[in-house]
Amino acid sequence: MTGGIQSALNPAGPNAGSLARLWWLMFYVNTAVYVLVMIALVIAIRKGRRQSDLNPVLTLSAQTETRRRNTVLSAVIVTTLVLFVFLIYSFSTGRSLTADIGQKNGLSIEVTGRQWWWEVRYNDVDASNIFTTANEIHIPVGVPVLFTLQGGDVIHSFWVPNLAGKKDLIPGKISTQWLQADKPGVYRGQCAEYCGLQHARMAFWIVADTPEQFIAWRQNQTQSSVPPSTDSQRRGQQVFLSSTCVMCHTINGTTAGSNFGPNLTHVGSRNTIAAATLSNTREHLARWIVDSQQFKPGNKMPQNNLGQDDLNALVDYLQSLK
Amino acid sequence: MSDIHPGSAGLPQPVQNQSDYRAYDTSQGKQLFTQYNCVGCHFNGGGGIGPPLMDEQWIYGDSPENIYATIVEGRPNGMPSFREKIPDSQVWQLAAYVRSMSGQLRKDVEPGRNDDMNSRRSEQRTQEKKPQRTTPGSNR
Numbered sequence: 001m002t003g004g005i006q007s008a009l010n011p012a013g014p015n016a017g018s019l020a021r022l023w024w025l026m027f028y029v030n031t032a033v034y035v036l037v038m039i040a041l042v043i044a045i046r047k048g049r050r051q052s053d054l055n056p057v058l059t060l061s062a063q064t065e066t067r068r069r070n071t072v073l074s075a076v077i078v079t080t081l082v083l084f085v086f087l088i089y090s091f092s093t094g095r096s097l098t099a100d101i102g103q104k105n106g107l108s109i110e111v112t113g114r115q116w117w118w119e120v121r122y123n124d125v126d127a128s129n130i131f132t133t134a135n136e137i138h139i140p141v142g143v144p145v146l147f148t149l150q151g152g153d154v155i156h157s158f159w160v161p162n163l164a165g166k167k168d169l170i171p172g173k174i175s176t177q178w179l180q181a182d183k184p185g186v187y188r189g190q191c192a193e194y195c196g197l198q199h200a201r202m203a204f205w206i207v208a209d210t211p212e213q214f215i216a217w218r219q220n221q222t223q224s225s226v227p228p229s230t231d232s233q234r235r236g237q238q239v240f241l242s243s244t245c246v247m248c249h250t251i252n253g254t255t256a257g258s259n260f261g262p263n264l265t266h267v268g269s270r271n272t273i274a275a276a277t278l279s280n281t282r283e284h285l286a287r288w289i290v291d292s293q294q295f296k297p298g299n300k301m302p303q304n305n306l307g308q309d310d311l312n313a314l315v316d317y318l319q320s321l322k
Numbered sequence: 323m324s325d326i327h328p329g330s331a332g333l334p335q336p337v338q339n340q341s342d343y344r345a346y347d348t349s350q351g352k353q354l355f356t357q358y359n360c361v362g363c364h365f366n367g368g369g370g371i372g373p374p375l376m377d378e379q380w381i382y383g384d385s386p387e388n389i390y391a392t393i394v395e396g397r398p399n400g401m402p403s404f405r406e407k408i409p410d411s412q413v414w415q416l417a418a419y420v421r422s423m424s425g426q427l428r429k430d431v432e433p434g435r436n437d438d439m440n441s442r443r444s445e446q447r448t449q450e451k452k453p454q455r456t457t458p459g460s461n462r
Contacts, residue, residue, distance in 0.1 A: 153437075172438075247358055247407050260357045302409040 006188040008161040012208070013180040015097060015164040022093045029082060097165065104178035106143035113149070113156030113169040115195060116202040116299060117262055117275040122218070131221045132250070134262035136270045138207045140214035144180045157193035160206050166192045181208035188276070197298035203276035224253035225265045225321050236317025239310045244302060251321065261301065268321040274299075286315050339386035341418035345431045348445070351419025352433045354412055363400065366441040367423045372400060376423045376442070377451060384426070384453035389417040425450040 004010050011017040060068075112119040121132045139145045149158050151171040159166040164179040181187070191202040209217060228234040240246060241255060248261035256264075267273070270280055274296055278284040287294070289311065292301040306314065341347035355361060363372035373381060382392050393413050396403030404413070422432040425448040432445040442448075 243406055244409060247404075258357075258359070302412065304409075 004162075005186060006161055006190070008165075010162055012162045012185065012187060013164070013182050015179045016162055018093050018096055019165055022090060025089060026086060029086075033082070101146070101176055101178055104144035104180075105146045107139065107145045108148070109137065109139075109145060110148045111137075111150075111158060111169070112152045113158070113191065113195070113202075114152040115154065116191070116198040116296065118202075118204045119152065119262070120204075122221070129218070129222055131218075131252075131265075132263045133221060133266065133270075135204045135272065135275050136207065137204060138209055138214055138217050139181060140211045141181050141184050141208045142211075144178050147177045147179070149175050149177060154195050155193050156191045156195045156202070158189065159192035160187050160189035162187040163206060168193055181206070184208050184210055184213075198296045201275060201277045201296050205271065205276060220269065220322070221266055225251045227253070228317055228320065230316070230320075232313045232316040233320050234317075235310070236313035236315070239306065239314045240317060243306070244304055245314075248301070264318065264321060266321055268319045282315055282319065285318060286311055289314065336385060337387040337390070339390075339414050339418055341414040342386065342421065342427055343431060344418075345433075347415045348418050348422050348427065348431055349433050350412070351415035351417070351422075352445075354408075354416055355419055358404075358408065358416075360416070368442070375420055376448065378424060378454050379456040380453050381456055383455075384421070386414070386417050386421070389420050390414065393417065419445075422448075424448065424453070426453070 008016060008023070009020060011020040108123040110121040110123055112121075118135050118137075119132065120134055120137050122130060124130050147158065147167075149167055149169045150173065151169040153171065155171070156169040157166050158169055158177065160179065163181055164177060167175055167177040169175070185208050187206045187208065189204045189206055191199055193199075195202065228237045237254065240251070246256045246258065248258050250257050250259060250263045250265065252263075252265040268280075272278060273280050273284060273288060274292070277295060278288065288301075289304055290306065291303050292299055293303060341351065363370060364375050367376035368374050369377075373379070380388075382388055382397055390413055392401060393408065393416060394403065394405050396405075408416070418427065418431075419433070421427055422445040425432070425445065427445075429446055432448075434446045435444045
């Protein structure tokens with residue numbers, strides 16, 4: 001029940017951990033309250049019936065009256081205390097999530113929500129280390145990562161249950177969220193604010209790498225795209241640069257430089273395409289290019305009537321972009 | 323619509339651009355106008371590197387098929403050809419939007435407002451401007 005790669009009950013970092021602690025405290029206390037109330041109810045029903053059988057007109061002695069008043073009074077006091085404990089615990093948890101956020105900058109990642117995918121930009125003081133990718137966010141374990149979030153068109157919400165709570169991405173407003181993964185693994189995130197037709201297919205992956213893996217991954221991502229090495233790949237690049245692809249996508253190192261669609265410089269290295277909708281296989285890639293609308297109706301990518309040879313070449317080229 | 327080839331000899335009929343009658347298409351055209359960086363040269367209709375599109379002056383014609391041809395074939399002195407790069411349906415959406423910039427479509431079809439800051443009156447509130455033929459540089 002508490003497992004899973006997309007579950008707030010399986011926290012994998014300090015941020016989600018404090019949320020889970022709050023949740024479990026509320027769960028156990030409320031369960032106890034529920035059981036006690038039920039017991040009191042059963043007692044009241046049984047006792048009430050016995051009394052009314054003997055004496056249809058309810059008359060209470062002064063002593064019983066006082067006892068009952070004291071019972072109700074102490075129940076009210078206990079309830080208030082419990083709620084105060086919740087209030088204080090919840091307040092301090094909320095504060096701890098945003099405390100010292102300025103210092104949580106082991107790594108700074110800018111995420112822009114778009115209909116219906118995630119643009120991810122890794123910032124760095126060294127400009128040659130800045131790069132843009134999409135839908136697959138690698139982070140090193142044990143490092144607090146600061147996310148700056150904004151909406152590119154409508155309001156979206158960034159939610160990785162295993163690592164942190166939700167945070168909205170609002171057009172024209174930059175919000176921040178930090179999270180940290182304590183153990184390597186993959187965690188699934190999803191848009192948590194209804195944003196249009198394909199809201200349900202707007203997911204992403206957080207891949208928590210060991211520091212060495214992360215440095216290797218980043219080293220590769222900061223590189224320009226791999227030049228095509230076979231004839232088919234060269235033809236594929238020509239197809240890319242002379243057809244509709246080039247109007248929306250960027251491949252660093254080529255003349256394709258539009259920022260409207262996901263950056264494809266290293267698309268071959270990603271595990272999924274179309275915001276974690278499809279696994280990144282040859283067949284999926286080809287079918288997505290020809291008619292993406294059959295997978296995600298309403299998405300902004302037009303249909304493409306490429307000849308079979310051109311399509312094969314194009315897929316060869318895209319897959320070579322590791 | 324793909325069998326239409328403006329610019330070649332002997333167009334039998336004036337082309338009806340269905341997008342001229344669909345509010346959805348003109349709004350899509352408006353988005354594409356920014357996304358495909360038409361604004362890079364034409365700005366928000368006022369013109370800059372390229373000619374203005376919100377006035378009554380038309381160098382290469384104001385009809386849908388003329389605008390289609392301008393986008394697909396390109397024009398001398400800077401307008402690039404977008405042949406094969408923009409799908410036909412989107413070219414027609416763009417053509418409809420270009421006409422809406424000078425208020426030539428029905429008011430209930432023209433885009434109403436910008437998603438962000440307005441640089442001018444919305445297309446819907448633009449007064450219809452009667453198209454005039456002009457030659458490059460003649461009035462400027």
